[in-house]
Amino acid sequence: MDLRIAVLPGDGIGVEVVDASMRVLDVVAGKFGHKVHAEFADVGWAAIDKHGTALPASTREICKRNSAILFGAVGLPDRDQTLPQKERPERVALLELRKGLYANLRHVLLPPGLASRCPLKMELIQRGIDIMIIRELTGGLYYGQPQGISGASPDRKAIDTLAYSESEISRILKVGFETARKRRKRLTSVDKANILATSQLWRELATAMGKQYPDVQLEHMYVDNASMQLLRRPSDFDVIVTENTFGDILSDEASMLAGSIGLVPSASLGEPGADGTSSVPFYEPIHGSAPDIAGQNKANPVATILTVAMMLNYTFGLSKEAAAIEKATFAVLNAGKILTGDLGGKSTCSEVTDAVIAGL
Ligand code: IPM
Ligand code: MG
Numbered sequence: 334m335d336l337r338i339a340v341l342p343g344d345g346i347g348v349e350v351v352d353a354s355m356r357v358l359d360v361v362a363g364k365f366g367h368k369v370h371a372e373f374a375d376v377g378w379a380a381i382d383k384h385g386t387a388l389p390a391s392t393r394e395i396c397k398r399n400s401a402i403l404f405g406a407v408g409l410p411d412r413d414q415t416l417p418q419k420e421r422p423e424r425v426a427l428l429e430l431r432k433g434l435y436a437n438l439r440h441v442l443l444p445p446g447l448a449s450r451c452p453l454k455m456e457l458i459q460r461g462i463d464i465m466i467i468r469e470l471t472g473g474l475y476y477g478q479p480q481g482i483s484g485a486s487p488d489r490k491a492i493d494t495l496a497y498s499e500s501e502i503s504r505i506l507k508v509g510f511e512t513a514r515k516r517r518k519r520l521t522s523v524d525k526a527n528i529l530a531t532s533q534l535w536r537e538l539a540t541a542m543g544k545q546y547p548d549v550q551l552e553h554m555y556v557d558n559a560s561m562q563l564l565r566r567p568s569d570f571d572v573i574v575t576e577n578t579f580g581d582i583l584s585d586e587a588s589m590l591a592g593s594i595g596l597v598p599s600a601s602l603g604e605p606g607a608d609g610t611s612s613v614p615f616y617e618p619i620h621g622s623a624p625d626i627a628g629q630n631k632a633n634p635v636a637t638i639l640t641v642a643m644m645l646n647y648t649f650g651l652s653k654e655a656a657a658i659e660k661a662t663f664a665v666l667n668a669g670k671i672l673t674g675d676l677g678g679k680s681t682c683s684e685v686t687d688a689v690i691a692g693l
Pocket of ligand 1: 427556619
């Protein structure tokens with residue numbers, strides 16, 4: 334199979350971890366008889382420095398003509414501050430490229446061999462942690478109008494709008510139910526239905542859809558309670574489905590349960606051609622650009638390597654190839670000998686990558 338991928342390393346450690354994951358992909362493709370066609374493109378500060386914008390037209394073009402986008406990270410906090418909000422890389426590039434991709438899947442899995450890296454007590458994690466968080470990605474507070482700051486100090490007013498339509502809620506709930514059906518058949522729908530109108534509609538629609546999935550055990554949970562239960566009984570969670578901002582916050586919290594944010598991959602998916610803008614599936618590790626360790630071969634490549642596995646699964650339907658990457662990666666993590674600094678080890682990004690490749 335021809336694997337056509339737009340590769341956007343971006344800033345900071347994005348460059349190293351994307352390079353590592355592409356090395357793994359090349360080896361897997363070779364073993365299974367596939368051909369990787371990678372088109373590299375600039376994004377973030379890497380693009381501002383060369384083209385004057387974080388998302389140049391040439392990068393958009395490259396994204397459009399490929400089947401998937403592999404993305405590293407954008408943003409360099411020191412330099413971001415020199416730009417107005419609206420021109421910062423995360424707005425100009427990240428939110429733009431995610432347009433139309435309403436389903437953000439973030440997989441939090443604690444490798445048993447790294448149980449001691451999980452900040453929770455052993456007795457709380459004995460049954461393991463394997464949670465798929467499904468975050469709605471194109472609605473809610475991030476995009477709702479009106480939005481902005483108006484008036485003159487000291488009477489300025491700031492507004493963000495939390496808005497969801499029935500169809501936006503239903504399509505993400507469906508992803509939640511379908512995903513749960515393929516896993517352990519438990520779906521936790523997270524909302525704030527005791528206060529928010531959007532959440533009341535969300536809960537009503539989730540309850541109704543639940544009737545079509547009698548095999549899936551549906552539970553509703555308020556977001557404040559969910560943030561607590563994740564720490565109290567993480568093993569009880571299978572699939573979580575929630576709106577944009579709740580999902581942003583809960584997925585960072587949950588990532589610590591995996592031992593490090595450096596282990597959590599993600600996929601952002603839409604329906605092909607759904608809204609005409611960018612419906613090319615977008616794959617990224619959930620961590621950022623970490624400029625403090627960039628260029629030193631210290632970054633953990635695992636989140637991006639597992640992100641490539643998600644890409645093989647979801648975009649190319651290559652589940653055996655994806656499973657091979659996951660197996661080799663978790664073998665390295667569980668052995669606990671070759672680990673980067675975030676996991677208490679001393680190995681480099683390339684050593685971890687070499688170890689994964691050796692196990693393929
Ligand atoms: C994430 C990030 C982004 C988000 C920011 C950088 C806009 O926090 O991917 O979780 O909130 O979606
Ligand atoms: Mg976030």
